[in-house]
Structures are given as structure tokens and as C-alpha cells.
Amino acid sequence: MTSTHQPSEFATSSVPPVWVDEQQMQNDQRQTTFALQASGIAKSYVIGGQSRPVLDGIDFQLGTGECVFLTGPSGSGKSTLLSILGLLLTPDAGELRLCERRVDGLGEVERTLIRRERIGFVFQRFQLIDGLDATDNVAIPLTLDGMNLAESRQLANELLCRIGLEDHRHALPSSMSPGQCQRVALARAVIRQPELILADEPTAALDSQSGQSVMELLRELTTEFLTSTVVVTHDPRIYHYADRICEMENGRFK
Amino acid sequence: MRWNLAYRTLFHDRGKLIAGLIGVIFSVVLVNIQGGLFFGLINKASLLVDRSNADIWVGHRGMHNVDFAHPIPERWRYVVAGIEGVHDVEPLRVEFGEMSLPNGSFENVTLVGVGETTNLGRAYSIVDGPADALDRHDAVIVDQCDDDKLKTPRIGELREVNGRRVRVAGKSNGILSFLVTPYVFTNYDSVIDLTGSDPSETSYLLARLKPGVDGVAVCRAIEQRLPDVSAMTADQYASVSINFWMTRTGLGLSFGAATMLGLLVGLVMVGQTLYAMVLDRISEYATLRAIGLSERELLSILTFQSAMVAILGIVIGMGITIFLQMLLSTPRATIEIPFLLYLGCAGLIFAICLFASGLPYLRVRRIDPHTALQS
Known part of the structure; x- marks a missing residue:
């Protein structure tokens, strides 16, 4: 049985999430188009010569434009699930579909292409490229896609201006605050308007105010681009930004 | 963008860049000066022939x-x-x-x-x-x-x-x-x-x-x-005289070994520096892999950076070599660097730098994009 939180309003509500049961959630989701469908996902790591299951038959669906938070204690398998959903890891068993296309058995080259074209990542430590200024960091996904540098810089600049970083377009990551870095990382994740955004503890390295600001921006952009979002977080202060919260424990949903 | 990325990240970490350049410059200067000294020395073996104004030398068979x-x-x-x-x-x-x-x-x-x-x-x-x-x-x-x-x-x-x-x-x-x-x-x-x-x-x-x-x-x-005579053109006899010392004294082998040692030291320095640069950026490379950069594209970035280090090092090294040649070359210790030596040295060291990028490539190949989430 999967337990989920269902916040009453998204993005602006401070009301605690409401617990809903799995059946109700699945009924709701059947009426939507799924951006992501995972069924029976299992993953084990070999540690000290012994196989240790990290994910144990996870079923997970994500509606188009939906924002789902994965929560749970450390070691519960959140990040591993996020990696599998983002095609960074391959599951040992189970089936994964991204926008109706089965992607769990693809080779490395195809998975790389799908990540490039359809998935945006937001990392806990921003993971900006130190040698590139904000504009060039944001422009990376566009140029990977073949867009010329001038054009991609122009689009990146427009997005940076929009998210309030017009004065930091030429700033290196080392000269920006953590909040600004995460906004740049967010811009990098959404600039291609991917179908899916995966965020791994996006507010963990930020103070409360910056965290709220980043989450508001994330919801604003993903809503505008109709992007589905999965956020792994420990931060209860941002739970109200979720459409749904899935809590994990020992490789399963609670 | 890949080139921009490669270029900007390379020049961002100037300390590492300088360390890499020093390796290349060291190799270039060492090989050229060593080679120049060798040519300067060995050409003395044919000085009488080279400056004799004669077209043909006739001597005993x-x-x-x-x-x-x-x-x-x-x-x-x-x-x-x-x-x-x-x-x-x-x-x-x-x-x-x-x-x-x-x-x-x-x-x-x-x-x-x-x-x-x-x-x-x-x-x-x-x-x-x-x-x-x-x-x-x-x-x-x-x-x-x-x-x-x-x-x-x-x-x-x-x-x-x-x-x-x-x-x-x-x-x-x-x-x-x-x-x-x-x-x-x-x-x-x-x-x-x-x-x-x-x-x-x-x-x-x-x-x-x-x-x-x-x-x-x-x-x-x-x-x-x-x-009962041998007759040779001046060029032929100059070569014969040079070969005499080269083969009978092991001079070529000694200088060759020293030069190879210089190349080897340069190779190790460049390889180690590139490797260190990659190690410092493993997290960045993992991020790039996560957001869609392919292994081949990553390798091309690495190769481009190696080529940049090589070209810069070779140009600076050549400049230093020419300066040292002007400063140190005397008739007694002539540093005679033929154009072909410059060219060969540049080509060889460029190739070695690309080869040296293979070391970090082995590490890059093992980068798991999943690690971007674990940084």
C-alpha cells in the first residue's frame, strides 16, 4: 500500500498535506495522461559481497504537469528511485515508461539522448560548471541539442532576466549566493522545457527564504511549461508545494 | 558549446593549466635544446667538409x-x-x-x-x-x-x-x-x-x-x-663523418636516451596534470553526463583540452627555446636546431599530449552520471 500526502492547494498553501489512500490516488491518475509510469521497479546494491535491496517492487505514476515529492529517511531509496526515473541508473527489474515510451531497457547512448531531450535535473549542490558564467551554464542543454552558442546564450539570458538574475548573467558560480546558484540550476533544468524535472533535495543547501523562493520559481516554471516534477526532499517547509507526497521506507512506499 | 565548455573550464583553473603547460614547455625546451646541442656537436664532425668549398672529396678507399x-x-x-x-x-x-x-x-x-x-x-x-x-x-x-x-x-x-x-x-x-x-x-x-x-x-x-x-x-x-679511392660528394662525406662518431661512440644513443627521458618526464607531467584536472572535475563531468552529454562528447572535450595545452605549451616552449638558443649558443657549445627538429618535436609532443589524455579518459569512462546526485 502506498501512502501519499495530498496538499489542499499547490504552491501557496501552508496547510499540512492530507493523507489519501492509494486507490483514490490511482483512480484520480487514470483520468490523466502519465508523464512517467514505473511498475515493479527493483534495485539492489552489492555491499560487502552481499546483495542489499534498495528498491523493492516500486510502482509509481506521475501525471503530466504533476509535482510529486518523494520523502523518507536516509537510505529509504529516494535518490535511487530518482536516478532510475531519470535514466541515470537501470533497474534490476520492473518497467519504466516515459511519456508512454518504454525506456527501462535502453542502452547508454539512447538513455543519454532521452536525458538530454526530455529530462531536466536540479541537484542539491547545484552542480553548476565552475568555469562557465550563469548564462553559459543555463545554455548548456540548448547547445547540447545543437543550437548555436549565440542563440542559446540569448535564450538563457532571457530566462535569467525573467527569474531576476539579470545582474548575474555573467557571474561565475563562485561569485553567486547559494540561492542564486540554485535559481541558475533551475533555469538550466527548464530551459529546454523538458517533459520531466527531477530535483534532488533542491532546498537542502539553502536557507528557508531562498528555499521557498526556489520552490516558488520551480512551480511557476513547471506549471507554465506543463512539466511534470519529482522532488526528493527532507524539507517539510516546502511540502505545501507538492501536488502529492510519497513517503518511502526501506525501498517501498509507506 | 563543447569547445566553449572545454576552453572555459580549462582556463578557469589556471593553476592546473600552468602545471600542465610547464610539463609541455619542459618537454619542448628539453628536446629542442638537447637535440640542438646534439646537432651542434655532431656537425663539428663534418665542419671541414661542410666549409671546404669542394663538391667532391676523394680519399683512400x-x-x-x-x-x-x-x-x-x-x-x-x-x-x-x-x-x-x-x-x-x-x-x-x-x-x-x-x-x-x-x-x-x-x-x-x-x-x-x-x-x-x-x-x-x-x-x-x-x-x-x-x-x-x-x-x-x-x-x-x-x-x-x-x-x-x-x-x-x-x-x-x-x-x-x-x-x-x-x-x-x-x-x-x-x-x-x-x-x-x-x-x-x-x-x-x-x-x-x-x-x-x-x-x-x-x-x-x-x-x-x-x-x-x-x-x-x-x-x-x-x-x-x-x-683504390672513395669519391663522395661533400654532403655524402659529411654524413659519413657524422655517422662515424654516431655509431662508434654511442653518441646518438646517449643523446637519444636523454631526449627520450625528457619526453617521458613531459609525458608524465602532462598526463598527471590532465588526470588531476579531471579528478577535480569528476563531479562536473558527472553532471554533464547526467544532463545529456555523451561519453564521446566528453572525450572530445578532454581531447580538445589536451590539444589546447599541447599547442600553447609548444608555442611557448618554442619561444623559450629560441631565446635560450640565442642566449647560450656559442661556437664551442653550438645549439643548432634545424627546422625539421622544431617540426618533429612539435608533432611528437602534440601526439604525446593527446596520448596523455588517455589517462584521464580511462577515469572519465568510469564516471557514473548517477554520482551527480550523490555529490
Whole structure:
């Protein structure tokens, strides 16, 4: 049985999430188009010569434009699930579909292409490229896609201006605050308007105010681009930004 | 963007970049200077030949080094002169002797006797003393670079060679023997007097060809007419003289080994630096892999960075080499760097840098994009 939180309003509500049961959630989701469908996902790591299951038959669906938070204690398998959903890891068993296309058995080259074209990542430590200024960091996904540098810089600049970083377009990551870095990382994740955004503890390295600001921006952009979002977080202060919260424990949903 | 990414990240970490550049520059300078010293040294083995103004050298069959001549009949000059295409022929004597020093000791010298009325064999140009210094009786010409060995002879100073009086009439500059014995130029006949050798014999016959004549064909014709001689063009004999020292002394091997060592040190430095740069950026590379950069694209970034380090290092290294060459090259320790050495060195080090990028590539291949989430 999967337990989920269902916040009453998204993005602006401070009301605690409401617990809903799995059946109700699945009924709701059947009426939507799924951006992501995972069924029976299992993953084990070999540690000290012994196989240790990290994910144990996870079923997970994500509606188009939906924002789902994965929560749970450390070691519960959140990040591993996020990696599998983002095609960074391959599951040992189970089936994964991204926008109706089965992607769990693809080779490395195809998975790389799908990540490039359809998935945006937001990392806990921003993971900006130190040698590139904000504009060039944001422009990376566009140029990977073949867009010329001038054009991609122009689009990146427009997005940076929009998210309030017009004065930091030429700033290196080392000269920006953590909040600004995460906004740049967010811009990098959404600039291609991917179908899916995966965020791994996006507010963990930020103070409360910056965290709220980043989450508001994330919801604003993903809503505008109709992007589905999965956020792994420990931060209860941002739970109200979720459409749904899935809590994990020992490789399963609670 | 990949190039922009490669370029910007490379130049962002200047400390690492400088460390990598130092490795390349070190290799470039070491290889070029080492090679230049080698060429400067080894070319002394053919200095007499190179500056002899002769097209063809005729000596005893099997001649292998210009300084070690075996006598041939002097009269054969007329046979050589009779070969079609030969313009003129002069004999040249190369003998060993002993010059007295002011302190009562002696210095072994290589006596070179040249004809009075020809420039064939006159490898020197006088920088101190009259231009016609050798026209004087008992005159000898020594080289300024041998001043230490010969105890700084002055113009007009009397010395003895093999117990006979000679007068230092002029000085040349930079005509140094590959042997430790200084060259002492004098008249052809004076050498006979000084060494007491057979006047009917000579060391070499030097021939000048008429314009447009094939030197190799003339050499073949000479050897047909005189089976006991070897006839070589000046270039051929210069190579033979150089090869003599190269093969019989292991000089080439020694310099080659030292040069290879320099290359190896450079390779290790470049490889290690590139590897360190990659290690520092593993997290960035993992991020790039996560957001869709393929392994091949990542490798191209790495290769581009290696190529940049190589090109920059080679250009700076060449500049330093030229500066050092101007600063340090002397007639005694000539640094002679042919264009081909520059070119070969640049090509080799460029290739080595690309090869060195293979080390970090092995690490990059193992980057798991999943680690971007674990940073």
C-alpha cells in the first residue's frame, strides 16, 4: 500500500498535506495522461559481497504537469528511485515508461539522448560548471541539442532576466549566493522545457527564504511549461508545494 | 558549446593549466635544446667538409672520417682533373702534430694544409689578422675558440709545431674539431715540412665541379678510374663523418636516451596534470553526463583540452627555446636546431599530449552520471 500526502492547494498553501489512500490516488491518475509510469521497479546494491535491496517492487505514476515529492529517511531509496526515473541508473527489474515510451531497457547512448531531450535535473549542490558564467551554464542543454552558442546564450539570458538574475548573467558560480546558484540550476533544468524535472533535495543547501523562493520559481516554471516534477526532499517547509507526497521506507512506499 | 565548455573550464583553473603547460614547455625546451646541442656537436664532425668549398672529396678507399685520413698518391689529382665535369682539383692534407705552449708543455693539434692559390679546403674565415695570413712563410691560423687550449696565442707570436717554428698569422672563429685537438691551418707545403710526411702523398683530393654537373656520376667515374679511392660528394662525406662518431661512440644513443627521458618526464607531467584536472572535475563531468552529454562528447572535450595545452605549451616552449638558443649558443657549445627538429618535436609532443589524455579518459569512462546526485 502506498501512502501519499495530498496538499489542499499547490504552491501557496501552508496547510499540512492530507493523507489519501492509494486507490483514490490511482483512480484520480487514470483520468490523466502519465508523464512517467514505473511498475515493479527493483534495485539492489552489492555491499560487502552481499546483495542489499534498495528498491523493492516500486510502482509509481506521475501525471503530466504533476509535482510529486518523494520523502523518507536516509537510505529509504529516494535518490535511487530518482536516478532510475531519470535514466541515470537501470533497474534490476520492473518497467519504466516515459511519456508512454518504454525506456527501462535502453542502452547508454539512447538513455543519454532521452536525458538530454526530455529530462531536466536540479541537484542539491547545484552542480553548476565552475568555469562557465550563469548564462553559459543555463545554455548548456540548448547547445547540447545543437543550437548555436549565440542563440542559446540569448535564450538563457532571457530566462535569467525573467527569474531576476539579470545582474548575474555573467557571474561565475563562485561569485553567486547559494540561492542564486540554485535559481541558475533551475533555469538550466527548464530551459529546454523538458517533459520531466527531477530535483534532488533542491532546498537542502539553502536557507528557508531562498528555499521557498526556489520552490516558488520551480512551480511557476513547471506549471507554465506543463512539466511534470519529482522532488526528493527532507524539507517539510516546502511540502505545501507538492501536488502529492510519497513517503518511502526501506525501498517501498509507506 | 563543447569547445566553449572545454576552453572555459580549462582556463578557469589556471593553476592546473600552468602545471600542465610547464610539463609541455619542459618537454619542448628539453628536446629542442638537447637535440640542438646534439646537432651542434655532431656537425663539428663534418665542419671541414661542410666549409671546404669542394663538391667532391676523394680519399683512400673506405674513408670514414675527415679527421682520420689515409694517404693517397698526390699525382692522382691529374686523373681526377681529367674526369669530365671536374672544374679544378686541389690536394688537402690532414695530419696530427704537437704545438708548443708558452708554459713549456704541448698541445696535440690537427694540421690542415691547404693550397696557396685556391679556396678549396679553406674552411676558415679570418676574424683577426690579415686576410692573406697564410701567404706568409711558416704562417698558421688558429681558432679563437681554442685559446684556452693553446694558451691564447697572439697574432705574430712564434710557436713550434713538431719542433719547427711557426708564426700565428691569423685567427678564425668557430672552426672547432669534433676531436679535442684544435685545427691549425697552414700551407699545404708547410704541413709536409712540419710533419715530415711523404710529399708524393696527400690526404684528400678536393674537386670543384662545373655548373650543372651531377656530382654522384662524377664520383662513380672517379672510382672507376681509381679503384683504390672513395669519391663522395661533400654532403655524402659529411654524413659519413657524422655517422662515424654516431655509431662508434654511442653518441646518438646517449643523446637519444636523454631526449627520450625528457619526453617521458613531459609525458608524465602532462598526463598527471590532465588526470588531476579531471579528478577535480569528476563531479562536473558527472553532471554533464547526467544532463545529456555523451561519453564521446566528453572525450572530445578532454581531447580538445589536451590539444589546447599541447599547442600553447609548444608555442611557448618554442619561444623559450629560441631565446635560450640565442642566449647560450656559442661556437664551442653550438645549439643548432634545424627546422625539421622544431617540426618533429612539435608533432611528437602534440601526439604525446593527446596520448596523455588517455589517462584521464580511462577515469572519465568510469564516471557514473548517477554520482551527480550523490555529490
